[in-house]
Amino acid sequence: MPQRPVLKLVDITALKATCSVCSLHELCLPMGLAMDEVEALDRLTERRRILKKGEKLYSIGSSFGALFAVRYGFFKTQVLQEDGREQVTGFHMMGELMGMDAISSDAHTCDAVALEDSEACEIDFTQLERLSRAVPALQHQFHKLMSREIVRDHGVMLLLGSMRAEERLATFLLNLSQRFAARGYSATDFVLRMTREEIGSYLGLKLETVSRAFSRLQNQGLITVQGREVKISHLSRLRTVISHCTS
Amino acid sequence: MPQRPVLKLVDITALKATCSVCSLHELCLPMGLAMDEVEALDRLTERRRILKKGEKLYSIGSSFGALFAVRYGFFKTQVLQEDGREQVTGFHMMGELMGMDAISSDAHTCDAVALEDSEACEIDFTQLERLSRAVPALQHQFHKLMSREIVRDHGVMLLLGSMRAEERLATFLLNLSQRFAARGYSATDFVLRMTREEIGSYLGLKLETVSRAFSRLQNQGLITVQGREVKISHLSRLRTVISHCTS
């Protein structure tokens, strides 16, 4: 009898399905797989990469061979423009999948940088495709993941296109809150892993504007900030900030 | 001997692969398929939907069953926010695939509206998944398409997050130009299918700002605009507008 993975059965994605295979990333599946399929899935996520803060998991232009699932730690992904401007396209925490942008051109289109000491598992893409041909549930789950990434990006586009600074920051904090909560951490108290500049880059704002937005939310009694420590005092009132806009 | 599709062999996606099956959408494949696979692919794209200007191909919340490939015409997709704000997330022309955002939740997350009389073919998603399990090349092509959508969205995020009005509009026009050119139309002379307001919504600007940006580009001698007719006088100089920014 093959040994099952050492991973615990926690549903970190807040999806309804319980995970039979690997709870630590989003490619988890509902029960009901044959044992050899389970083994194959486990093998797919065997390889690990350990990174120190600041190190890159992959770089723009580097050839694509695998997706990465965050095991622990925190990453940012950023794209670059010809003239040197760069923008953070996302922050990625435990369980989340990175690198799907690279499939289209067989080369990574963004840098993935560890914002703290982190570990990711490397998922060979050719093998993933092969296995997903054999396991329809895996195939569909993977398609859902890519789709979710698209939906997420549309949300960011909405944010960048129609919200003002305070709303953007509130949206960002609520998103983090929800993701921390889904992983069993506090929804109201957490430590930011990124700088004001990185937040600003993600939200389409300058770092000073981010800082001011933090201060304003604090003055309104919605949050307490001290450097990177954030405490959300009124989750529900913070939500109203977003829809409460004038425009 | 089964009859081959009536479609012509034109590489509308500007990809290197020539299309053996259906040149009118992005799920085209390199040569080398078995005949029954070709048939199956053709059957997948049999169903057609014809829409008049203003009609919806699908709506937010409607249940997901199929992807759509534009055969002719022009579509916009738009998302909605709780407070009623809506934002255009993309414009879609001949050959392009729509609806991939819906896979994640089995429901459409945006409206798809025809901006002129249009036709789309409906691609049953369950069948697409089944077929792509049997045809690795199709599977990979589909993954590339979803990935390309993600990359495209990152580009828009960069635009929304770091460009000023004039640069955004220039980027938009160049993108249209390139897509028209890839379909055999003029890269410099074309007619916009959307209003200033829709452009503005896509670019995160108000319609007046879009109008002013058009005027400024025209005053600089880069383009000629008359209502929705656009003529790009200096493609290369228009490109420099984008990287030529102060920030």
Add this chain to the structure above:
DNA sequence: CGTCCGGTTGAAACATGTCAAAGAAGGTGG
């Protein structure tokens, strides 16, 4: 022929960006 819709343009209000200074936090090496 008049109305409606889309587009253009101006002036003033507003939000964010820029520049600058100073304070706080964190890491490194003596």
Add this chain to the structure above:
DNA sequence: CCACCTTCTTTGACATGTTTCAACCGGACG
């Protein structure tokens, strides 16, 4: 363990770009 240096953060004053409000123009359509 402390001192120093660097990086990050906050805040103010001012500049800039975009939005808002309003008026007007032109073409499409009944």
